Amino acid sequence: MIETARIYIGFDSKEVVAYHVLCQSILEKSSMPVSITPVALRHLEGVFARTRNPLQSTEFSFSRFLVPYLSGFQGWSLFIDCDTLIRTDIAELWALRDERFAAMCVKHDYVPKSETKFLGQVQARYTKKNWSSVLLFNNAKCRRLDPYYVNTATGLDLHQFKWLESDDLIGELPAAWNWLVNEYPYLPDARLVHFTTGGPYFDERRNDDYAGEWFATRDRLLHVRQRGR
Numbered sequence: 001m002i003e004t005a006r007i008y009i010g011f012d013s014k015e016v017v018a019y020h021v022l023c024q025s026i027l028e029k030s031s032m033p034v035s036i037t038p039v040a041l042r043h044l045e046g047v048f049a050r051t052r053n054p055l056q057s058t059e060f061s062f063s064r065f066l067v068p069y070l071s072g073f074q075g076w077s078l079f080i081d082c083d084t085l086i087r088t089d090i091a092e093l094w095a096l097r098d099e100r101f102a103a104m105c106v107k108h109d110y111v112p113k114s115e116t117k118f119l120g121q122v123q124a125r126y127t128k129k130n131w132s133s134v135l136l137f138n139n140a141k142c143r144r145l146d147p148y149y150v151n152t153a154t155g156l157d158l159h160q161f162k163w164l165e166s167d168d169l170i171g172e173l174p175a176a177w178n179w180l181v182n183e184y185p186y187l188p189d190a191r192l193v194h195f196t197t198g199g200p201y202f203d204e205r206r207n208d209d210y211a212g213e214w215f216a217t218r219d220r221l222l223h224v225r226q227r228g229r
Helices: 016-027 063-070 090-094 147-152 155-159 211-222
Strands: 005-010 034-039 076-080 084-086 103-105 134-138 170-172 192-194
Touching (some): 005 063, 016 034, 016 084, 016 211, 063 076, 063 134, 063 147, 076 090, 084 211
Parallel strands (some): 005 034, 005 076
Antiparallel strands (some): 076 134, 084 192, 103 134
């Protein structure tokens, strides 16, 4: 049986195009079958019941942590923020799964350069910031992330992995798998780039690193080849 990479992508109604461009970048480079599911609030009615927090910058800030539950607490799943772009074969990331860990991510250690994010959202500062923006879940080891916990835990408890018994259960991915545009310098070999301060679809971000690649991917997505008559 051919293995399929199970991928969940955060969906925000303000970044619809970003979601589809990320999907395109995955599909056109992947060497293995992928199953892509949007983490969209309208699909989670009756499961996700948190009131929106004024500090959350996206609709999926907290619903992302339902991925193990949505996966039946079986196998592995990959969550990715929608404001990202895959620049290589997703199978390379999938191959990094390690059964010793409950979750795996890039362990960023930085202080955001700006006070605001896209659309004027406040740039919150906290330990383990952006660790959960690209996250491999070993679902059976994440059973605490049931709907009750995800709906009632504090935002920091969720994003700082307080749902695990120990940080030793968090495996580390290479930084190239969540390279923060504008926070880190240009990296030619970045595997996944994250437009964390706003994607190139916002006018003020059109000249950022990797923006040209994002637009090229969008154009391939929109292109319709005319059939011969």
